[in-house]
Amino acid sequence: MATPRFTFHQPQNLEQALDMVGMYRTNGKILAGGTDLVPKLRAGLMDVHHVISLNRVPGLNRITYQDDDGLVIGSGARLADVAVHPDVRKNYPGLAHACSVMATTQIRNMATVAGNIINSAPSADTAAPLLAYEAAVILVERGGRRHVPLTEFFTGPGMNIMEPMEILEAIRVPSPPKQSGSAYLRLSARSKVDIAAVGVAGFLALDMQGAIIKARLALSAVAPTPVRCPEAEAMLAGQMPEPELLKRAAAACVRACRPIDDVRATASYRRKMVQVLAQRVIQQSFEMAKGGAA
Numbered sequence: 566m567a568t569p570r571f572t573f574h575q576p577q578n579l580e581q582a583l584d585m586v587g588m589y590r591t592n593g594k595i596l597a598g599g600t601d602l603v604p605k606l607r608a609g610l611m612d613v614h615h616v617i618s619l620n621r622v623p624g625l626n627r628i629t630y631q632d633d634d635g636l637v638i639g640s641g642a643r644l645a646d647v648a649v650h651p652d653v654r655k656n657y658p659g660l661a662h663a664c665s666v667m668a669t670t671q672i673r674n675m676a677t678v679a680g681n682i683i684n685s686a687p688s689a690d691t692a693a694p695l696l697a698y699e700a701a702v703i704l705v706e707r708g709g710r711r712h713v714p715l716t717e718f719f720t721g722p723g724m725n726i727m728e729p730m731e732i733l734e735a736i737r738v739p740s741p742p743k744q745s746g747s748a749y750l751r752l753s754a755r756s757k758v759d760i761a762a763v764g765v766a767g768f769l770a771l772d773m774q775g776a777i778i779k780a781r782l783a784l785s786a787v788a789p790t791p792v793r794c795p796e797a798e799a800m801l802a803g804q805m806p807e808p809e810l811l812k813r814a815a816a817a818c819v820r821a822c823r824p825i826d827d828v829r830a831t832a833s834y835r836r837k838m839v840q841v842l843a844q845r846v847i848q849q850s851f852e853m854a855k856g857g858a859a
């Protein structure tokens with residue numbers, strides 16, 4: 566299908582971009598990598614007369630890390646750049662892994678983490694690790710900025726709390742404590758170049774005796790939105806990670822699911838795979854936190 570006609574805008578700074586977003590709020594759309602937006606425009610799923618590209622706004626593609634301040638991923642940062650960034654690989658391996666295995670090389674070179682979050686697909690690969698790392702998004706509009714924890718961002722399949730006049734400026738991720746580890750595992754039905762049928766992310770912090778002081782677990786593709794698993798997290802906190810406990814925590818992750826049958830997998834397969842992947846993710850996060858794996 567041919568791409569419908571629209572006016573293409575290239576603001577040169579954030580102020581111009583915010584003006585345009587305000588001016589065209591009823592029939593305009595922001596473009597980052599375009600890997601979600603352009604197929605939807607081509608399919609005639611949106612009535613869009615103005616496309617506002619953020620690609621010439623300076624500074625949006627930054628990826629910065631400081632031990633005391635954590636990670637900042639600008640909304641223009643591409644998946645491929647996040648995947649290989651040394652600070653991301655070292656401190657947020659679950660996110661680096663998600664960004665390096667999702668989609669295809671071409672898509673990863675174009676697509677942004679911000680676009681993946683804003684698209685708000687239940688299967689969004691970066692969402693589960695970012696939820697496990699307790700990320701927040703910075704939303705900006707004329708006259709103000711707000712920080713929204715990712716746990717409050719998603720409201721349904723393809724839906725989130727963003728207002729039409731807001732631009733997502735950056736994603737902030739707190740820095741991990743020293744003795745911590747994390748992982749993300751995903752399964753897709755056909756090959757890795759497919760939307761995930763199940764995704765599980767985990768983050769564990771340990772005390773000096775090796776007990777878990779903090780656990781964060783998150784799932785994608787198994788509920789109407791990416792979700793955290795508070796029951797499993799509470800079960801792990803304060804405990805030594807014994808095999809029986811890991812099994813029970815993974816079972817609690819299964820209880821956090823609300824999967825559906827679709828072309829990628831049945832609900833029952835998804836539940837079974839959450840049990841398997843959650844156990845592995847907790848184990849891998851623990852090994853990394855102990856210093857046994859890099």
Ligand SMILES: Cc1cc2nc3c(=O)[nH]c(=O)nc-3n(C[C@H](O)[C@H](O)[C@H](O)COP(=O)(O)OP(=O)(O)OC[C@H]3O[C@@H](n4cnc5c(N)ncnc54)[C@H](O)[C@@H]3O)c2cc1C
Pocket residue numbers: 594595596597598599600601602603604619640666667668669672675676677678679680681682683684688689690691731732733734758759760761
């Ligand atoms: C072949 C193919 C394979 C794919 N595989 C996967 C996969 O395995 N896993 C997965 O999770 N996804 C996958 N995707 C989906 C897609 O590539 C990702 O969601 C991608 O990260 C979207 O980023 P983008 O920069 O291209 O977003 P865009 O398409 O540019 O934008 C997405 C949405 O966000 C809005 N937007 C973008 N930036 C901003 C901003 N800063 N402020 C406000 N609004 C903004 C746009 O208006 C649009 O509504 C795939 C897509 C394709 C085409």
